[in-house]
Amino acid sequence: xSGLGVPVPDVAAVVVVVPARNERERLTDxxxxxxxxxxxxxxxxxxxxVLDRCTDGTEVVLTAFPQVVAAVIDVDAPGGGGxxxxxxxxxxxxxxxxxxxxxxxxxxxxxxxxxxxxxxxINHQVALxxxxxxxxxxxxxxxxxxxxxxxxxxEKIGADxxxxxxxxxxxxxRASAYHQAGGWPDLRAHEDLHLTRAILGAAFARVTxxxxxxxxxSARLQARAPAGLASDLRALHDLRHPAT
Numbered sequence: 482x483s484g485l486g487v488p489v490p491d492v493a494a495v496v497v498v499v500p501a502r503n504e505r506e507r508l509t510d511x512x513x514x515x516x517x518x519x520x521x522x523x524x525x526x527x528x529x530x531v532l533d534r535c536t537d538g539t540e541v542v543l544t545a546f547p548q549v550v551a552a553v554i555d556v557d558a559p560g561g562g563g564x565x566x567x568x569x570x571x572x573x574x575x576x577x578x579x580x581x582x583x584x585x586x587x588x589x590x591x592x593x594x595x596x597x598x599x600x601x602x603i604n605h606q607v608a609l610x611x612x613x614x615x616x617x618x619x620x621x622x623x624x625x626x627x628x629x630x631x632x633x634x635x636e637k638i639g640a641d642x643x644x645x646x647x648x649x650x651x652x653x654x655r656a657s658a659y660h661q662a663g664g665w666p667d668l669r670a671h672e673d674l675h676l677t678r679a680i681l682g683a684a685f686a687r688v689t690x691x692x693x694x695x696x697x698x699s700a701r702l703q704a705r706a707p708a709g710l711a712s713d714l715r716a717l718h719d720l721r722h723p724a725t
Contacts, residue, residue: 489585489655490583490585490586491611492524492586492587492588492607492610492611492655493524493579493586493587494524494525494526494527494582494586494587494588495519495522495524495525495526495527495587495589495590495603495606495607496526496527496571496576496578496579496587496589496590496656497515497519497526497528497529497575497589497590497591497592497603498529498531498568498571498572498575498589498590498591499511499512499528499529499530499531499571499592499593499594500530500531500533500564500567500593500594501530501531501532501533501535501567502533502534502562502564502594503536503537503539504535504537504594504595505535505538505539505541505542507594507595507699508530508539508542508594509542509545511592511593511594511595511596511597511598512528512542512543512545512549513597514597514598514599515528515592515598516546516548517600518598518599518600518601518602518604519603521600521601521603521604522604522607524607525579526603527575527578527579528549528550529549529550529551529552529571529574529575529578530543530549530550530551530552530571530594531552531553531554531567531568531570531574532551532553533554533562533564533566533567534556534562536556539594550574550575550578552570552571552574554566554567563667563669564649564668564669564670564672565665565666565667565668565669565672566665566667568591568649568665568672569665569667572589572656572659572664572665575589576656583657584655584657584659584660585656585657586656587656588607588610588654588655588656589653589654589655589656589659590602590606590652591650591651591652591653591654592649592650592651592696593650595698595699595701596621596651596696596697596698596699597624597696597697597698598651598694598697599694599695599696599697602619602696605693605694606653609653609689609691610653610655612689613687614653614655614687614688614689615655615657615658615680615685615686615687615688616652616654616655616658616677616680616686616687616688616689617652617653617654617688617689617690617691618644618646618647618651618652618677618689618690618691619648619653619691619692619693619695619696620634620638620644620646620648620651620691620692620695620696621646621648621650621651621696621697621698622696622697622698623698623700624697624698624699630700634646638692642690642691642692642693643690643691643692644690644692645690646690647673647674647677648673648696648698649673650696650698651695651696652673652677654676654680658680658683658686659676661683661685662676662679662680662683662686663679664676
């Protein structure tokens with residue numbers, strides 16, 4: 482059921498969008514875990530990697546994953562690129578692969594090139610969608626131990642697993658809700674927050690948060706986007722190691 486109690490059809494296909502900006506070293510692990518998650522799904526799953534102005538040969542990684550569809554933002558593209566624009570393009574390309582389906586029947590998953598999804602990630606999102614969710618917000622975990630970050634992060638997760646986190650690395654949205662909310666905004670940071678707020682502000686939407694199946698993501702301090710998890714980790718690092 483949707484947020485207004487209106488029946489919605491079951492999901493018939495899944496699109497997974499992965500923006501990649503110079504991620505040759507990490508993209509292989511990301512796509513390997515997505516292949517496992519897609520293989521566990523009974524539905525057709527279309528993975529789209531958006532090569533966002535890459536200059537490190539990231540595209541070479543895709544030769545080992547022939548089932549993955551590539552979309553490209555050129556280095557000299559008018560207006561540049563950025564994570565919001567990359568996710569926009571990925572959704573557009575992904576939906577073009579299922580033109581026979583109504584948007585209500587297509588689920589769009591979002592993750593990042595420096596992240597690794599668990600095997601049941603797609604199945605879990607689809608189950609929540611079939612239960613009526615228009616937007617699913619998941620959690621993340623770091624690929625290395627970071628006690629300070631984990632303590633702060635856990636403060637926003639309730640005993641029932643609900644939470645107030647928003648991550649483009651672990652998000653899913655019904656294509657119809659995505660369109661009604663205006664899609665990913667053309668921003669270089671916080672595009673996930675803006676899309677979430679647009680959906681939360683819509684009367685039609687039902688939003689589900691879950692801490693089941695967290696996505697493992699990089700604990701690097703220098704990220705491809707100007708803000709986000711890496712900036713949070715840098716802030717904690719600066720608190721622990723103030724300049725002298």
